[in-house]
Amino acid sequence: MTARRGKLIVFEGLDRSGKSTQCDRLVAHLRNRGQRVEHLRFPDRTTPIGKMINSYLSGGSQQEDHVIHLLFSANRWELASAISTLINDGITVVVDRYYYSGCVYSAAKGVVGMDLEWCRQPEVGLPRPDVCLFLDLSAEEAAKRGGFGLERYEKKEMQDRVRELFAELREHKDEADDIVVVDAGCSVGEVEEIIHGLVDEACSLADRSGLPLRSVA
Ligand code: DGP
Numbered sequence: 001m002t003a004r005r006g007k008l009i010v011f012e013g014l015d016r017s018g019k020s021t022q023c024d025r026l027v028a029h030l031r032n033r034g035q036r037v038e039h040l041r042f043p044d045r046t047t048p049i050g051k052m053i054n055s056y057l058s059g060g061s062q063q064e065d066h067v068i069h070l071l072f073s074a075n076r077w078e079l080a081s082a083i084s085t086l087i088n089d090g091i092t093v094v095v096d097r098y099y100y101s102g103c104v105y106s107a108a109k110g111v112v113g114m115d116l117e118w119c120r121q122p123e124v125g126l127p128r129p130d131v132c133l134f135l136d137l138s139a140e141e142a143a144k145r146g147g148f149g150l151e152r153y154e155k156k157e158m159q160d161r162v163r164e165l166f167a168e169l170r171e172h173k174d175e176a177d178d179i180v181v182v183d184a185g186c187s188v189g190e191v192e193e194i195i196h197g198l199v200d201e202a203c204s205l206a207d208r209s210g211l212p213l214r215s216v217a
């Protein structure tokens, strides 16, 4: 019997939806069970491209909308082969944000010609998640959690539009099977329990199917 591959598990949601907390908790939970797990987040602000993104988000620099879109995508491509290698070596990769954010945050700006389909194209070919856990919270609820931060996209109108576009993306033929909506309005512990169940289900499905890691189509 060949060793099981690792799984690619992604968290998505609005700013302040609790992604980072739930990511940390899932990683700890899986490690406690003896699994080998790598924890990543996008944007990865540590690479040269990531530093440009960080400067843009914090208002330190401007970028043309197509340019910043492609930089966010390039920041994922920088790690694409490393992610595949980890997974093929049996290591599960848990990611805080991925190409779904890439599609919706850029499309939310309403720039002519930059619709979801256009924004999705540079992401085609990236490692495809076994499951994407979408932490769902209204922009009002998110704002109540201590208010949005000061970064470029953390404004109510932008977040409302992002939420609508996430809903649209969930209907997309290639994402519909991968995205699971989790009500992020419950307590941290309740959300965590729901996530454990969903992750177990997605992982055993992947194991039973025996399919290798797929690519975003
Ligand atoms: P975070 O570090 O998770 O708070 O994300 C930083 C911000 O960048 C957040 O408002 C979401 C946004 N974002 C994340 N990925 C992308 C992307 O690929 N494209 C665009 N335009 N925005 C993104």
Ligand code: NA
Pocket: 015, 016, 149, 151
């Ligand atoms: Na943020």
Ligand code: NA
Pocket: 019, 020, 096
């Ligand atoms: Na976060």
